[in-house]
Amino acid sequence: MPTPVVKLEHLNISFGQKQVLHDFSLTIYPGQSLAVVGETGSGKSVGALLSMGLLDSKAKIQAKSANLLGHSISNMFPALWSDIRGKEVAMVFQDPMSSLHPSIRIGKQLDEVLKRHTSALAEQRKSKILETLAELQLPDPEHTYSKYPHELSGGQRQRVVIAMALLLDPKLIIADEPTTALDKAVEATILTLLRNLVKERGCALWLISHDLEVVAEHADDVLVLFRGKTVEQGPAKDIFEHPQHAYTKGLLACRPPKQGRPFPLPVLQDFLRGKTVVEKEELVAPEATDPLLQIEELTIGFQRRKGWRKYTQWVVRDQDLALMPGETLGLIGPSGSGKSTIGRAIVGLNNHEYKHWKYSGDRSKIQFIFQDPYSALNSGKRIGWALDQVLRKHHSHLSAAARLAKAKALLEEVGLQASDLQKKPSAFSGGQRQRIGIARALAADPELLICDEIVSALDVSVQAQVLNLLNGIKKNRGLSMIFISHDPDVVKYMCDRIIELEPIPS
Structure with missing residues (x-):
């Protein structure tokens, strides 16, 4: 043995x-x-x-x-x-930015690992690094070698960290x-690679x-x-x-099903309480009407520099998009395909070009829910302050007492307690912080919610709770949603229609 x-x-x-x-x-x-x-x-x-x-x-x-x-x-x-x-012994952490220096190029950071632990020459070290980056299917390893972490997508940064762990053959x-942050195809590739190694x-x-x-x-x-x-x-x-155990059964059952769209999804507490049968209805797409949002030939690019040469890196080119009232539209694709970039462009966070753009509602009623709820909240301020900032802007006619009452009602709507207004973001779990992000978006009484990978970092049991919450809110408020994700099972479950995106070749 x-x-x-x-x-x-x-x-x-x-x-x-x-x-x-x-x-x-x-x-x-x-x-x-x-x-x-x-x-x-x-x-x-x-x-x-x-x-x-x-x-x-x-x-x-x-x-x-x-x-x-x-x-x-x-x-x-x-x-x-x-x-x-x-x-x-090498460790790969969940958050790649905690393992990467933001102002040092990728190649130099990987080279430091080999310099510290080996006597290989510079040319040999670079060859080893490029080979490992290619193994992890990073596009254009030579180009990735010269980039800074912020120039890579979240999934690409995680692959760099995995490459860093593999360099020394631990x-x-x-x-x-x-x-956690990777699309399903890349996730399967990397886990298969790790197991093969x-x-x-x-x-x-x-x-x-x-x-x-x-x-x-x-x-x-x-x-x-x-x-x-x-x-x-x-x-x-x-x-x-x-x-065999109820907890294990619950972990498996909380995932969105491969077929059908039952609402609500089972949650872990059902299994721990011995309640495995839940009354369900089927989510159905709304009848087609005139679009709430219609965009033709959306194009988005970012100015980059390679050495002395400036160039445009195209992320989205000539993309059409239409969203019907009451519909949930899914944007799915691998890391770097531009799905989050499109969502940000719709709310004006990215520069963009288009042939035609029509939104039949109030642009201020479009709200964006970010992937990382902690970074989207001011860590030094209480939750009540965060909600009040939105209420002041969108409901300026309300008195302080009325705003407080509305803030309490918003927290209760997303499954939190009114007393949570006095707490800071650090007092909450990831799932609870995402509920706060949803409550803050709802404070503007939105017509359209853009959800950017909002369940990608959550446990499957918490993910089921958040998906149930979103579908319940959509039904009760009559909202439209653009749901961005790399998980095909989640997108198929949540969305009435789906747009599949692919990265634009460099």
Whole structure:
């Protein structure tokens, strides 16, 4: 039997009075891929942080044993961690911008990894970098090499971070939600690539995810965590096809179905309460009428520089778009296809050209909901302030007391409490912050909501809640929506019609 790359036995971890892992055990061998699955707050990332020496020093740790590459984790000193991290064990984090320097070109950042850990010459290092970028299907690796992080899409940045982890051929790759921001085709490609590397190079893969359906296809074994406790563990195929625990069944059922558009979607709480039958109706497209929004030959480009040469990078060219009243129109496509760019152009956040543009409503009634709700909110201000800013602009005739009452009603409409007005964004989970983003958009009494990847970073159970919320609001308020996503299952479920976009070749 080979020696495990990592072995944790009866691990308990607490922060103060809160225990985040309970009697947790995990073993990964060379060539094996293991996925740890659970919602946000389940503790699924805590063991990985311990295995990278990145766990907060305030954590209280108890374990029968905790070994990494033959070393006892509790006895590893800083100099040893410095040698192991990156070279022997590499970690891919969910947010690529936390791993990339915003003002250093991609090539230089990747080159620093090889310079630190190898004696390869500059030409050899660049060749290795370009080869790895090509493996991850980044367009024009030479061009990507010279770009800054902000010049890449979110999905492209994540692929750069994965390339950074792969450069040194580590023995263990810990991938913490590595494909959350990627379109499904690229997600499958990258996870397949990671698994193939595990088999070919004899390294191990520790995959962390909230999406059981995704990891079931790309891991040998799965461990399901619920509130810090292992509720199910075994071969991925067995758990996916024959889940035993109510929590596991709920994680699978919350995904939008491949066929049909039942409303509402099942939510995790239904399964935990033993309520698996929910009264449903079918979402149907509205009857065709005159368009609410019609655009012909929309074209969007950005000025770029390569060396001394300036050029225009075309993101959207001659794209037609029509949205009917009460309709949900889907924009889907891979990273860099321009789907978010179109949404931003409609609300005036991007410069654009067009042959014909007609909107039959009030332009101020078009509201945009951003992908990252935390960056869209002022972290230093309370939620009540954020809602009041919108109410002041769009309902200037209301008194302060009336605005406060409306703000409370908006939070209750999106499933939050009136008392949440006094809290700051940091006090909320990702799903709750997205509800706040929806409430802020609703404060303008919109006719059209543009939803830009608003569920892409959410757990599947929270995603189902937000999708149900959006469909309920649309039905009650008679709204139209443009729904932007890279997830074909979500788009098919949410949308009456779909426009598929492709990147424009450089």
